[in-house]
Amino acid sequence: MKKRLMALVLAGAMAFSLAACGGNSSSSDSASEAAESESAESEEAESSTDSESTGNNTVVIAMGSGFDTLDPGQVYEKYPQMIINACYETLFKFYSNDGSAEPMLVDTYEFSEDNTVLTLTLKDGITFASGNTMTSADVAFSLNRTKNLQGNPAFITDTIDSIETPDDKTVVINLTQPDGAILSKLAYSACSILDSAVVTENGGSDAEDAATADTAQAYLDSTSAGSGMFVMTSYIPDSEIVLEKNPSYWGESTNVDKYIIQIQDDANTQMMTLSTGDIDIACNMTEDTMSELEGTDGITLLNSSTKTVSFLMMNMDESIGGPVSDPKVQQAIRLAVDYAGIQTICGEGTTTPYSIIQDGFFGSLGQRSTDYTDLDAAKALLEEAGYPDGFDVDLTVCDLAMEGIPLTDLAQKVASDLAQIGINVNIVSEAWAAGYGDDYRDGKLGFTVMYWGIDYNDPNVQLEFLPGGVVGLRAGWTAEMDADIAELYTKATNATEDADREAVLKEIQEATYEYGPFVMLAQAPCPMAYNSRLSGVAFSDPYTVDLTQVNVQ
Amino acid sequence: MIRAAKKLFKSNYLFTLGVVVCIFWIIMAIFAPVVAPYDPIEQNAEMRLEAPSLAHLFGTDNFGRDIFSRVIYGGRYSLLAGLLTVLIAGIIGTFYGAIAGYVGGKTDNIMMRLSEMILSFPSLILAMIINAVMGSNLFNTMFALVIVAWPTYARLMRSVVLSIKENEYVEAAEVLGASRIRILTKEIIPNSIQSVLIMATTDIGNQILMFSTLSFLGLGSAPPTPEWGMMVSDGVEYFNKFWVAGFPGLAIFTMAVGANFIGDGLRDLLDPKLRKQF
Numbered sequence: 001m002k003k004r005l006m007a008l009v010l011a012g013a014m015a016f017s018l019a020a021c022g023g024n025s026s027s028s029d030s031a032s033e034a035a036e037s038e039s040a041e042s043e044e045a046e047s048s049t050d051s052e053s054t055g056n057n058t059v060v061i062a063m064g065s066g067f068d069t070l071d072p073g074q075v076y077e078k079y080p081q082m083i084i085n086a087c088y089e090t091l092f093k094f095y096s097n098d099g100s101a102e103p104m105l106v107d108t109y110e111f112s113e114d115n116t117v118l119t120l121t122l123k124d125g126i127t128f129a130s131g132n133t134m135t136s137a138d139v140a141f142s143l144n145r146t147k148n149l150q151g152n153p154a155f156i157t158d159t160i161d162s163i164e165t166p167d168d169k170t171v172v173i174n175l176t177q178p179d180g181a182i183l184s185k186l187a188y189s190a191c192s193i194l195d196s197a198v199v200t201e202n203g204g205s206d207a208e209d210a211a212t213a214d215t216a217q218a219y220l221d222s223t224s225a226g227s228g229m230f231v232m233t234s235y236i237p238d239s240e241i242v243l244e245k246n247p248s249y250w251g252e253s254t255n256v257d258k259y260i261i262q263i264q265d266d267a268n269t270q271m272m273t274l275s276t277g278d279i280d281i282a283c284n285m286t287e288d289t290m291s292e293l294e295g296t297d298g299i300t301l302l303n304s305s306t307k308t309v310s311f312l313m314m315n316m317d318e319s320i321g322g323p324v325s326d327p328k329v330q331q332a333i334r335l336a337v338d339y340a341g342i343q344t345i346c347g348e349g350t351t352t353p354y355s356i357i358q359d360g361f362f363g364s365l366g367q368r369s370t371d372y373t374d375l376d377a378a379k380a381l382l383e384e385a386g387y388p389d390g391f392d393v394d395l396t397v398c399d400l401a402m403e404g405i406p407l408t409d410l411a412q413k414v415a416s417d418l419a420q421i422g423i424n425v426n427i428v429s430e431a432w433a434a435g436y437g438d439d440y441r442d443g444k445l446g447f448t449v450m451y452w453g454i455d456y457n458d459p460n461v462q463l464e465f466l467p468g469g470v471v472g473l474r475a476g477w478t479a480e481m482d483a484d485i486a487e488l489y490t491k492a493t494n495a496t497e498d499a500d501r502e503a504v505l506k507e508i509q510e511a512t513y514e515y516g517p518f519v520m521l522a523q524a525p526c527p528m529a530y531n532s533r534l535s536g537v538a539f540s541d542p543y544t545v546d547l548t549q550v551n552v553q
Numbered sequence: 554m555i556r557a558a559k560k561l562f563k564s565n566y567l568f569t570l571g572v573v574v575c576i577f578w579i580i581m582a583i584f585a586p587v588v589a590p591y592d593p594i595e596q597n598a599e600m601r602l603e604a605p606s607l608a609h610l611f612g613t614d615n616f617g618r619d620i621f622s623r624v625i626y627g628g629r630y631s632l633l634a635g636l637l638t639v640l641i642a643g644i645i646g647t648f649y650g651a652i653a654g655y656v657g658g659k660t661d662n663i664m665m666r667l668s669e670m671i672l673s674f675p676s677l678i679l680a681m682i683i684n685a686v687m688g689s690n691l692f693n694t695m696f697a698l699v700i701v702a703w704p705t706y707a708r709l710m711r712s713v714v715l716s717i718k719e720n721e722y723v724e725a726a727e728v729l730g731a732s733r734i735r736i737l738t739k740e741i742i743p744n745s746i747q748s749v750l751i752m753a754t755t756d757i758g759n760q761i762l763m764f765s766t767l768s769f770l771g772l773g774s775a776p777p778t779p780e781w782g783m784m785v786s787d788g789v790e791y792f793n794k795f796w797v798a799g800f801p802g803l804a805i806f807t808m809a810v811g812a813n814f815i816g817d818g819l820r821d822l823l824d825p826k827l828r829k830q831f
Binding site (some may be wrong): 267268286287288289291292338340341344345397399404406408409411412413415416426427428429430431433434 | 776
């Protein structure tokens with residue numbers, strides 16, 4: 001009896017303290033909001049009643065998980081980019097999925113002679129959701145904060161040396177070295193422009209000790225502090241995010257009033273809820289669930305290819321690669337792979353890039369023709385290389401999957417293709433965690449199939465596949481082996497003008513089209529499906545879906 | 554004994570069913586090249602994910618491979634893994650347990666604590682670790698299964714030996730001056746092996762399941778080997794195409810259940826304590 005009483009008292013105490021907590025935080029939140037922007041809030045209240053009367057312009061999205069913060073300075077994972085893009089804005093932006101970054105908040109920009117100084121002027125009349133006007137100080141604060149937080153995405157600011165703000169509209173970015181990808185980097189979520197007044201008030205800091213001094217993450221996980229079309233009003237990790245229209249958006253808004261984003265990545269659940277109308281956009285479909293929805297009224301299927309690419313890697317070092325280190329054998333393998341078959345196995349939307357730069361990137365030469373495969377030419381090359389009867393080789397493959405496509409599937413397909421020209425492939429499975437990962441990074445694998453996801457949306461990320469680059473070295477491809485190809489690396493990073501960049505990127509793609517230790521197999525597809533009442537839904541590499549382009553019809 | 558077996562067949566239908574199922578799979582495994590209509594690893598991109606039809610009884614998988622042929626070939630690996638694992642683990646466990654039980658004292662203590670160390674790990678996790686560290690292929694998977702399985706046999710054997718060694722005929726052999734090894738191999742093991750045999754028959758089904766589980770998790774032999782567990786895991790991606798995972802799953806189920814029925818039947822036959830009145 002005594003115990004029971006005790007338990008009751010404890011439970012009561014807990015309930016009381018919880019209620020007290022909730023009450024406290026909500027009252028303090030609303031108090032601070034009210035203080036910041038009385039006008040904005042009253043407008044917001046109005047618009048929310050509006051949307052209730054017009055009713056249906058709420059869009060529900062189901063997307064994948066794997067993240068635990070929405071602080072732009074910390075976000076590096078794939079899916080939060082969609083949220084950041086809706087709530088914050090960047091200096092440059094990818095308006096379409098196959099172009100370069102275009103000015104967004106920026107009116108004009110200019111590189112210095114030696115390409116190490118970038119001068120920007122901001123557009124007029126940009127306001128944050130709080131009502132504050134965006135100035136160059138906000139830009140400097142945001143970029144410095146990302147850099148000094150030293151979080152996962154801090155690398156994006158590596159080439160930024162310092163930022164000067166001569167006046168309210170002008171930003172001068174001093175670079176450590178010429179960086180052809182800087183505009184794309186400035187379009188990355190980590191370079192979103194934050195409302196420095198609001199963020200500072202809530203513990204934010206852009207000082208050099210920001211990694212320890214900055215405490216704004218909790219605030220930025222509860223609401224957003226940007227100039228975007230939407231404002232985040234609620235974030236329950238691994239469950240749900242709510243975005244509401246920014247009533248005082250400085251630009252032109254879409255007619256969506258509210259986004260509810262469910263963090264739920266099971267393809268079958270997404271398929272069911274989409275067909276019953278509970279969700280409007282399903283981001284994590286699979287080939288299998290797509291085929292179930294085919295022909296369903298009111299649902300549009302979207303098969304696009306991502307820039308995540310799988311490739312065969314053949315070590316250039318003969319002591320590691322053995323026969324596959326021979327350029328002739330490498331070319332024979334490139335000719336023997338059945339690209340059309342690989343695209344079928346990976347599912348609709350899969351493409352094979354022309355060479356090491358994925359289709360869809362700025363400057364890309366597009367796709368490798370599926371009738372590139374030529375078994376006779378491949379056999380002839382093998383004979384020339386001294387293997388008329390082919391050879392036996394181990395193909396090491398790990399347990400990872402590229403956007404849901406197991407690498408072992410690709411390995412099996414390649415093995416069966418290479419058998420056609422007499423190369424007898426023995427697949428060796430190794431766990432990523434149990435040695436494969438280290439061997440891959442240290443360049444100890446002779447022949448393997450791997451995949452590569454891009455860090456940010458710029459073709460310069462692919463320069464790592466050149467001799468002496470990070471991935472090149474994993475294939476034992478040193479800069480000395482092919483000095484003329486290796487020097488394209490710096491040539492590409494130094495180019496800033498679109499025409500110059502295009503020219504050098506073309507040169508790179510031609511040089512690696514039929515040469516080198518990499519055979520690009522397939523760009524993974526991203527199967528999505530959405531309710532046909534929406535327009536403007538398109539796959540976007542940086543944002544998955546650009547929520548600022550979606551309208552309800 | 555033969556009469557008892559006949560009675561067993563007549564009275565225990567489950568046992569009979571188990572025998573029929575297992576013999577069916579053994580025949581399939583041995584004559585796979587004759588029975589299977591297609592090459593189990595031959596790919597055909599145009600025929601992928603076809604539903605079961607007359608041409609492809611069990612349909613085709615992601616690579617357009619015939620699932621029926623793959624299931625038939627797959628029996629080889631599962632049967633081999635089940636039987637060999639039990640055989641090797643049984644032999645190791647028998648001798649280990651017999652020595653520990655017979656010698657007794659400190660040796661017994663050390664030996665049994667060692668085996669309990671292995672038993673104290675969750676068996677599946679331990680097998681996965683061994684497999685992941687050594688690299689996964691058919692041999693290593695079986696090795697991992699043996700490592701996990703033998704201590705159970707050792708424990709059982711030891712407990713039986715402890716009671717057997719008190720028997721008068723053992724004392725008699727000792728008095729006659731027989732060596733320890735002779736007593737162990739001629740007196741003790743033959744008289745206690747029966748309980749290990751009973752356990753082994755019921756264990757075959759478990760080992761087949763365990764083997765399939767490991768290969769489902771990607772820790773079996775490398776693809777494109779047609780292994781049942783791996784085929785089920787391939788099918789998980791194609792949830793709405795039931796035949797990809799369904800038929801290999803059914804194969805695992807029948808084989809494991811069949812082996813268990815046989816095990817139960819044999820236990821009834823061999824175990825004097827449980828023997829029914831025939």
